[in-house]
Amino acid sequence: MCGIIGILGRDGVSDRLVDGLKRLEYRGYDSAGIATLVNGSIHRRRAEGKLAQLAAVLADNPLDGDAGIGHTRWATHGVPSEDNAHPHATDRVAIVHNGIIENYQELRDKLGADTEYTSDTDTEVVAHLVGKYLEEGLSPKEAVARTLPELEGAFAFVMVFAGEHDLMIGARRGSPLAVGFGEGEMYFGSDALALAPLTRTLSYLEEGDWAVVTHDGVEIFDTDGAPVERKVVQSAVSGAMIGKGNYRHFMQKEIHEQPAVIGDTLHSMLNPASQTITLPPLPVDFAQVPKITASACGTAALAAQVGKYWIESLARLPMEVDLGSELRYRETPLPEGGMALFISQSGETMDTLEALRYAKGQGQHILSVVNVPDSTIARESDTVFQTLAGPEIGVASTKAFTTQLTVIAAIAIAAAKARGHLDRQREATLAAALAEVPGRAAEVLNHDAHIAEVAGMLAEARDVFYMGRGTGYPIAMEGALKLKEISYIHAEGYAAGEMKHGPIALIEDDVPVVMMSPSGPLFDKVASNTQEIVARGGKVIFLSDSEGIAKMSRMAKPAATIELPKVDPFVAPILYTIPMQLLAYHAAVHKGTDVDQPRNLAKSVTVE
Numbered sequence: 303m304c305g306i307i308g309i310l311g312r313d314g315v316s317d318r319l320v321d322g323l324k325r326l327e328y329r330g331y332d333s334a335g336i337a338t339l340v341n342g343s344i345h346r347r348r349a350e351g352k353l354a355q356l357a358a359v360l361a362d363n364p365l366d367g368d369a370g371i372g373h374t375r376w377a378t379h380g381v382p383s384e385d386n387a388h389p390h391a392t393d394r395v396a397i398v399h400n401g402i403i404e405n406y407q408e409l410r411d412k413l414g415a416d417t418e419y420t421s422d423t424d425t426e427v428v429a430h431l432v433g434k435y436l437e438e439g440l441s442p443k444e445a446v447a448r449t450l451p452e453l454e455g456a457f458a459f460v461m462v463f464a465g466e467h468d469l470m471i472g473a474r475r476g477s478p479l480a481v482g483f484g485e486g487e488m489y490f491g492s493d494a495l496a497l498a499p500l501t502r503t504l505s506y507l508e509e510g511d512w513a514v515v516t517h518d519g520v521e522i523f524d525t526d527g528a529p530v531e532r533k534v535v536q537s538a539v540s541g542a543m544i545g546k547g548n549y550r551h552f553m554q555k556e557i558h559e560q561p562a563v564i565g566d567t568l569h570s571m572l573n574p575a576s577q578t579i580t581l582p583p584l585p586v587d588f589a590q591v592p593k594i595t596a597s598a599c600g601t602a603a604l605a606a607q608v609g610k611y612w613i614e615s616l617a618r619l620p621m622e623v624d625l626g627s628e629l630r631y632r633e634t635p636l637p638e639g640g641m642a643l644f645i646s647q648s649g650e651t652m653d654t655l656e657a658l659r660y661a662k663g664q665g666q667h668i669l670s671v672v673n674v675p676d677s678t679i680a681r682e683s684d685t686v687f688q689t690l691a692g693p694e695i696g697v698a699s700t701k702a703f704t705t706q707l708t709v710i711a712a713i714a715i716a717a718a719k720a721r722g723h724l725d726r727q728r729e730a731t732l733a734a735a736l737a738e739v740p741g742r743a744a745e746v747l748n749h750d751a752h753i754a755e756v757a758g759m760l761a762e763a764r765d766v767f768y769m770g771r772g773t774g775y776p777i778a779m780e781g782a783l784k785l786k787e788i789s790y791i792h793a794e795g796y797a798a799g800e801m802k803h804g805p806i807a808l809i810e811d812d813v814p815v816v817m818m819s820p821s822g823p824l825f826d827k828v829a830s831n832t833q834e835i836v837a838r839g840g841k842v843i844f845l846s847d848s849e850g851i852a853k854m855s856r857m858a859k860p861a862a863t864i865e866l867p868k869v870d871p872f873v874a875p876i877l878y879t880i881p882m883q884l885l886a887y888h889a890a891v892h893k894g895t896d897v898d899q900p901r902n903l904a905k906s907v908t909v910e
C-alpha cells in the first residue's frame with residue numbers, strides 16, 4: 303500500500319527522502335510528497351502521479367531541511383490528486399500515513415465545523431487532532447499519546463513537529479513500520495528496502511508500539527504507554543538499487559530469472575544426490591496433523607490452490623484454502639492441533655496477516671511461505687519457508703509465484719513421506735522431477751518469440767478464457783489474473799470440465815481460449831473439452847508437450863499451439879505458468895500499457 307519514510311538528519315534530507323520513496327514506489331504510485339522542517343517551520347512539496355512528477359516539482363522548487371518525512375500513495379479515501387497527497391499538515395505538525403483511519407468521520411465531527419480540511423483523506427483529521435492538543439499546551443509526545451487511543455483502524459504513521467528539529471514520532475497498528483539507526487541520524491521506514499542505503503540496523507515496531515526518535519536514539523512505548531525494548535536486528539537487504547539489466551521491464555526480467563531463482567529455492571530444500579527433501583524444523587509432525595488450512599491473496603492464493611491438489615493427493619492430508627479476506631469473517635472452525643499455512647511474497651498483506659492471526663487465535667500451528675524474511679507474516683509464524691526469488695519489483699507477481707509453488711511442492715513431498723504415503727522410489731522420482739524444473743523452465747523461455755506472436759491474438763480480444771484441469775485449473779486462473787492485471791483485457795480462468803455448465807455459451811470466434819493440457823492422466827479429458835470448443839467455432843491456443851500436440855492435431859485443429867517440454871505431471875503447473883506470464887506480458891506490451899505499474903494496483907496491500 304502506501305510507503306512511508308522519515309529521516310531525522312544533520313543536513314538536507316529531501317534527495318534522500320525521494321530516493322527512499324523510489325524503493326517504496328511498488329507500494330503505490332498515485333501521488334507522492336515530502337515535508338521537511340526549515341528553520342522550525344513545515345514545508346511541503348507534493349504531486350499527483352508517479353514519483354517522477356514529485357522529482358520534477360522538486361527540481362523546479364527545491365526543498366531544504368534536515369528533518370523530513372515522505373510518502374508514496376495508493377489511494378483509499380479521496381481520489382489521486384495533489385490535495386490528497388501526503389504529507390498532510392497543519393502549521394504545527396505534518397503526518398505521513400499508511401492504512402485507514404476507520405473513524406475519521408467521527409473524529410471530524412468531534413473537532414467541529416471550524417476545522418478546515420484541504421483534502422478528502424481519512425488521514426488529515428489526525429494532523430488536526432494532534433494539532434489541537436498541541437494548541438492546548440501538550441508536548442508533541444503527550445499529544446500523540448493522547449491521540450493514539452482515539453484512532454480506530456490500521457495505521458503506520460510518522461510525524462514531524464514545527465520547531466522540533468530533534469524529534470520525530472512514529473506509530474504502528476496493523477501496518478508495518480521500522481526504526482533505523484544511523485550515525486548521528488535516525489530513520490523510519492515502511493520496510494528495510496526503503497532504508498537500505500541509509501542503514502541496515504533496524505528495530506521493527508510491534509503491534510500497538512509507538513516510537514519517539516531523537517538524534518540520540520529511540521524510546522519505544524507499547525499500546526499502554528509503557529516503555530518497551532525491541533530487538534535491534536541487521537537487515538540482509540542490499541542498498542544497491544535494483545535495476546532492469548538489459549530488459550525493458552522488471553516483469554520481463556523477473557520472468558527470465560525464474561530458472562535461477564527456482565534453482566536457488568530448490569537447493570535450500572532438496573538434496574540432489576540423495577533425492578530427498580529437508581524442511582526447516584516444524585512445530586508439529588505432519589503425521590499428527592488432522593488438516594491444513596491455507597490462506598493468501600491474489601496470485602499467492604492460487605499457489606495455495608495448487609498446493610491443495612498436491613498435498614491432498616500425495617499426503618492424503620485434507621487441506622482447505624480460502625482467501626485472506628474471507629477466512630476469518632467466515633468464522634471457520636479450525637481443528638485442534640491443525641496446521642495453518644500462509645503464503646505471501648511481501649509478508650505484509652493485511653488480509654493474509656489477519657487470517658494468520660485468526661488461525662493463531664484458534665490454536666493452529668503457523669507455517670508461512672514468504673519472500674521477505676523479516677516481514678510481519680514471517681515474524682509471526684512458527685516455521686518460515688523462504689522463497690529465494692529475490693526482490694520482485696513488477697507489480698504482477700511472477701517469480702514469487704513459481705518459487706512459492708516450488709516450496710509447496712517440497713512441502714507436499716515431505717508431508718507425504720511423514721504420513722507414510724510415499725515409498726522411497728516415488729520420493730526419488732518426484733524429487734528428480736523437481737530438480738529438473740530450472741532446466742525445463744529455461745527451455746520454455748526459449749519459446750519467448752513464438753509466445754509473443756501468439757499473444758497478438760489475445761491483445762486484440764475483448765474477452766479471453768483460460769482453462770485447465772487438476773493443477774492446471776489454478777494455473778488457468780493465474781493466467782487470466784496476469785492478463786487482467788497488466789493488459790486490462792477481461793479474462794476468466796475456468797476448470798475445463800466446468801465449461802459445458804455455462805461459459806461455453808460465450809464461445810465465439812473472437813473469444814480466444816487458452817487451454818492447458820500436459821500429457822498425463824487428464825489429457826484425454828482436456829482434449830475432449832478442447833474439441834467441444836473447436837466444434838463451436840472457438841479459437842483455441844493449445845499448450846502441451848510434443849506428444850500432446852500431435853495427439854490433439856489428429857482430433858481438432860487449434861488456432862495456435864505452444865509446445866512445452868514433457869515432464870512429470872507433478873511439476874507441470876510450475877512450467878505451464880511461464881507461458882501464462884509471457885502471454886500476458888506480450889499482450890500488455892502490444893497494447894502499450896504500463897507493465898510494471900499497472901493502473902489501480904499496488905504490490906503490497908496493507909489495508910483490508
Ligand code: G6P
Binds near residue numbers: 647650906907
Ligand atoms: C497484491 C498484488 C498481487 C499479489 C497480492 C498478494 O494484490 O498486486 O500481485 O499477488 O497482493 O501479495 P503478497 O505479497 O501477499 O503475495
